[in-house]
Amino acid sequence: MIKYNSKEVEEKWKKYWEKEKIYKFNGKSKKPVFSIDTPPPTVSGKMHMGHAFSYAQEDFIVRFQRMFTGNVFYPFGTDDNGLPTERLVERLNKVKSKQMLREKFIDLCLKTLKKITPEFIKDWKDLGISADYDVCYSTIDRNSQRISQKSFIELYNKSEVYKKEFPTIWCPACQTSIAQAELEDKDFDALFSTLKFKCDDKDLLIATTRPELLGACVAIFVHPDDKRYKKLIGKKAKVPLFNHEVPIIQDKSAEIEKGTGVLMVCSYGDKFDVDAINRHKLKPRIVLNKDGSLNLGNYEGLGIKGARKKILEDLKQADLIKQQKQIAHVVNVHDKCGTAIEFLETEQWFIKILDKKKKFVEQGKKINWHPKFMYKRYGNWVRGLEWDWSISRERHFGIPIPVWYCNECKKTILPDEKELPVDPLQTKKKCSCGGQAIPEEKVLDTWATSSLTPEITSSLINNKVQTPYSLRPQAHDIIRTWAFYTVVKSWLHKKKLPWKNVMVSGFVRLRGEKMSKSKGNVVEPQKVMSEFGSDALRFWAAGSRLGEDVDYQEKDLIAGKKFITKLFNASKFVFMNLKNYKPKKIKLLETDRLFLSKLNKLIEICTESFKNYEYSKVKLEASNFFWHLFCDNYLEVVKKRVYNGTKQEKESAFFTLYNSLLIILKLMAPITPFIAEEIYQNFFKKTQKHRSIHVSEWPKKIKISQNKEDLKLFDEIIKFNSFVWKKKKEKSISLRDEISGIKVPKNLIKFEKDLIATHNII
Ligand SMILES: [Zn+2]
Numbered sequence: 028m029i030k031y032n033s034k035e036v037e038e039k040w041k042k043y044w045e046k047e048k049i050y051k052f053n054g055k056s057k058k059p060v061f062s063i064d065t066p067p068p069t070v071s072g073k074m075h076m077g078h079a080f081s082y083a084q085e086d087f088i089v090r091f092q093r094m095f096t097g098n099v100f101y102p103f104g105t106d107d108n109g110l111p112t113e114r115l116v117e118r119l120n121k122v123k124s125k126q127m128l129r130e131k132f133i134d135l136c137l138k139t140l141k142k143i144t145p146e147f148i149k150d151w152k153d154l155g156i157s158a159d160y161d162v163c164y165s166t167i168d169r170n171s172q173r174i175s176q177k178s179f180i181e182l183y184n185k186s187e188v189y190k191k192e193f194p195t196i197w198c199p200a201c202q203t204s205i206a207q208a209e210l211e212d213k214d215f216d217a218l219f220s221t222l223k224f225k226c227d228d229k230d231l232l233i234a235t236t237r238p239e240l241l242g243a244c245v246a247i248f249v250h251p252d253d254k255r256y257k258k259l260i261g262k263k264a265k266v267p268l269f270n271h272e273v274p275i276i277q278d279k280s281a282e283i284e285k286g287t288g289v290l291m292v293c294s295y296g297d298k299f300d301v302d303a304i305n306r307h308k309l310k311p312r313i314v315l316n317k318d319g320s321l322n323l324g325n326y327e328g329l330g331i332k333g334a335r336k337k338i339l340e341d342l343k344q345a346d347l348i349k350q351q352k353q354i355a356h357v358v359n360v361h362d363k364c365g366t367a368i369e370f371l372e373t374e375q376w377f378i379k380i381l382d383k384k385k386k387f388v389e390q391g392k393k394i395n396w397h398p399k400f401m402y403k404r405y406g407n408w409v410r411g412l413e414w415d416w417s418i419s420r421e422r423h424f425g426i427p428i429p430v431w432y433c434n435e436c437k438k439t440i441l442p443d444e445k446e447l448p449v450d451p452l453q454t455k456k457k458c459s460c461g462g463q464a465i466p467e468e469k470v471l472d473t474w475a476t477s478s479l480t481p482e483i484t485s486s487l488i489n490n491k492v493q494t495p496y497s498l499r500p501q502a503h504d505i506i507r508t509w510a511f512y513t514v515v516k517s518w519l520h521k522k523k524l525p526w527k528n529v530m531v532s533g534f535v536r537l538r539g540e541k542m543s544k545s546k547g548n549v550v551e552p553q554k555v556m557s558e559f560g561s562d563a564l565r566f567w568a569a570g571s572r573l574g575e576d577v578d579y580q581e582k583d584l585i586a587g588k589k590f591i592t593k594l595f596n597a598s599k600f601v602f603m604n605l606k607n608y609k610p611k612k613i614k615l616l617e618t619d620r621l622f623l624s625k626l627n628k629l630i631e632i633c634t635e636s637f638k639n640y641e642y643s644k645v646k647l648e649a650s651n652f653f654w655h656l657f658c659d660n661y662l663e664v665v666k667k668r669v670y671n672g673t674k675q676e677k678e679s680a681f682f683t684l685y686n687s688l689l690i691i692l693k694l695m696a697p698i699t700p701f702i703a704e705e706i707y708q709n710f711f712k713k714t715q716k717h718r719s720i721h722v723s724e725w726p727k728k729i730k731i732s733q734n735k736e737d738l739k740l741f742d743e744i745i746k747f748n749s750f751v752w753k754k755k756k757e758k759s760i761s762l763r764d765e766i767s768g769i770k771v772p773k774n775l776i777k778f779e780k781d782l783i784a785t786h787n788i789i
Pocket residue numbers: 198199200201202361363364365366
C-alpha cells in the first residue's frame with residue numbers, strides 16, 4: 028500500500044485552495060454571512076504553539092459555518108502598532124526609532140512589514156487556516172490609522188474623550204502611562220518598617236513598606252472611632268527625616284486593627300492615595316521623576332530601590348525606626364515589563380467608561396460567550412473598573428493623536444476627516460485666532476486601534492458586512508482589553524454590539540507549565556507540522572474543550588496521524604470496489620438501513636455540537652464512529668457482499684459505503700481539512716459537483732425509514748460481532764476461518780445472511 032505523505036498532500040491542497048480562491052469572501056451572495064472578527068497576531072517572529080492551538084479551534088468553527096451557512100467572511104490581519112513590531116523593525120533595519128521622525132519610522136515599518144509579513148502568514152496557511160488572505164490589514168497601515176484617528180475625533184466631538192492632568196498609572200521603566208487592564212499582580216518580599224513620626228514631641232508610630240515616599244507624605248489618617256488617637260485629630264505631625272509637617276485627619280479608611288492604626292497618605296503610593304488626596308483637597312508633594320528617580324534633597328537622582336535603601340539607612344542612624352519585619356506582599360506591575368508601577372501626575376487623554384459601567388455589563392450579557400463562564404471574567408472586570416480608559420502613550424511609535432493646541436487662545440484643534448491619517452508632528456496648522464498650533468506628541472494606545480478591528484475589516488470590503496459580526500475568537504487573557512474595549516468602542520460609536528458570539532480559547536502547556544522561551548520548554552508548531560502533518564496538529568487541538576488549557580503530549584499527535592492514515596487506507600479500500608460507482612436511488616438492505624440510521628444520529632450530534640462550538644465532541648463522536656462502527660464493524664459486515672453479493676446486495680452496500688464515507692469526511696473536514704480534501708478530490712470529485720469539499724454542503728440526514736429500535740439494534744450487531752470474534756480468539760483461529768456452533772440471535776434474524784457471511788458461520 029502507498030503510504031500517506033502528509034507533507035506532499037498538504038502542500039498540494041494549500042496551493043490549490045489559494046489558486047482557486049476557495050476561501051474568498053463572496054460579497055454578492057444572497058446567503059446570510061457568518062462573519063469573523065479575526066484576531067490579528069503580532070508580527071514579531073513566528074507562529075507559536077498557543078497560536079496554532081487557538082487559531083485551529085477558531086478555524087474548526089469557521090469551516091463548519093462555511094459548509095453549513097454557505098457564506099463566510101473571514102479576513103486576516105496583523106497587529107503591528109506596538110512595542111514588539113517597533114523592536115523588530117529596529118533590529119532588522121539597524122535603526123533607533125526615537126532617532127527618526129515618527130512619520131519616517133512608520134513608513135519604514137510599513138515597508139519592512141510588506142517584506143516580512145508574507146513569510147509570517149505562511150505559518151497560518153500551512154496550518155490550514157481558511158481565511159481570505161486577500162482581505163488583510165495591519166493595525167499600523169494607513170487605513171487603520173485613518174479609522175483609529177476618526178474614532179478619536181468622533182469621540183472627542185461627542186465629549187466622550189477628555190484630557191486631564193491627573194495622577195495616572197505610570198511605568199517608570201517604559202516611561203509611559205498605562206491602563207488598568209495592563210496591570211498584573213506580582214508577589215514581592217518587602218521590609219515593613221515602623222517609623223517614628225512626631226506629634227507634640229511624642230512618637231507617633233506608622234508602619235510602611237515605602238519609606239522612599241516619606242518626602243511625598245501629605246497627611247496622616249486615623250479612624251474617627253480609634254480612641255488611641257482621638258486627641259491628635261486636627262494637630263500636625265512631623266515627618267521623620269524630612270521634617271515637614273502634615274495634618275492629622277480623621278478618615279474611616281484608616282483601619283484600627285491594621286499596623287499601628289495610623290495611615291500615611293503620600294502623593295502617590297497607590298490608587299487609594301489618589302482618591303484620599305482628592306477627597307480632602309490636599310496639596311500633593313511630587314517626589315518622583317518620570318523615570319522613577321527621586322527629585323529630593325540628598326536622594327536626588329536615586330532610583331526607587333536605591334532611595335529606599337539610603338532612606339532606611341538614614342532613618343536607622345537617626346534612630347527613627349521602631350521596628351522592622353520582612354513580609355511578602357502583592358504589588359501591581361506592568362504586564363509587559365514586570366516593573367512595579369507608580370502614580371504620576373501627567374497630562375493624558377481618557378475615554379469615559381466609568382460612567383457607563385452598567386451599560387457595558389449589560390452589553391456583555393447580551394453576547395453569547397463560549398464557554399459560558401467566560402462572561403464572568405468580563406463582568407467582574409467591568410464592575411471592578413476604577414479608572415477611565417487612558418488611551419494616550421508617551422511612546423514614539425504608534426498612531427499619532429490627531430490634535431494640536433493653539434499657543435495663543437489655548438484652543439484644541441482637530442483635523443478634518445479628509446486630512447486623515449495625519450501626523451501632527453509633520454503637519455503645520457494655524458489656529459483661527461491666528462496663533463501657532465503646537466502638535467500633540469503622544470500616540471494612541473494600541474488597544475485604541477485594535478478595538479476597531481470590525482470597522483477596519485468592514486472598510487476593506489466596502490462595508491458589505493457590518494457589526495454585529497457573528498464571531499470574535501480570542502484568548503482569555505485579553506478579555507479585559509481586546510474584548511472589553513471593542514464592546515466600548517462599538518457602544519460609543521454605534522450603540523451596537525460588535526459581535527453576537529465570543530469564543531475563548533485556553534492556553535497550551537508542557538507538563539503543566541506555560542510554554543515560554545525563557546523556560547526553554549517551547550515546542551514549535553512548524554516542527555510538529557512537518558513531522559506529523561498539520562491535520563494531526565489540528566486533530567490534537569480539537570481534543571480539548573473550548574476555553575480549557577491543554578497539555579501538549581506527543582501521543583496525541585501520534586493518535587492524530589494514525590486516524591488520518593486509517594481514513595486514507597479505508598477510502599482506498601472502499602473505492603477499490605466502487606471504481607465506477609455513480610450514486611443512485613436503490614432499495615436498501617436491512618443491515619445497511621440500520622447502519623445509515625446510526626450515521627443519521629451522528630450527523631445530528633455533530634451538527635448540534637458544531638453549532639454550540641463543541642468541536643471536541645465532533646472529533647470524539649465522528650472519529651469513534653469511523654474507527655469503531657465504520658471500519659471495525661460495518662466494513663467487515665459488508666465485505667463479502669461487496670465481493671460476492673447479488674446485484675441488489677452489492678448496490679445497497681455501494682450506496683451505503685459511498686454515502687457514509689462522504690459524510691464522515693464532511694463531518695471531519697473542518698478539523699482535518701487536508702485529508703478530507705485529498706480523499707474528496709481523489710474519489711468523490713467525479714460524482715460531486717463542488718470544487719472543494721470545503722465549499723460543499725454540510726451533510727443532511729439520509730432519507731430512510733427509521734424507527735426507534737434501529738439505533739439499539741445496530742448496537743446488538745456490534746455486540747454479536749464482538750462475541751464471535753472473542754470466541755474465535757479463544758479457539759485460536761483466524762477471524763476469516765469457519766466457526767460452528769454459533770446461532771444468530773432471534774432479534775438479529777433479519778441480518779442473518781450478512782452475519783453468517785461475515786463470520787463464516789457453518
Ligand atoms: Zn513597563
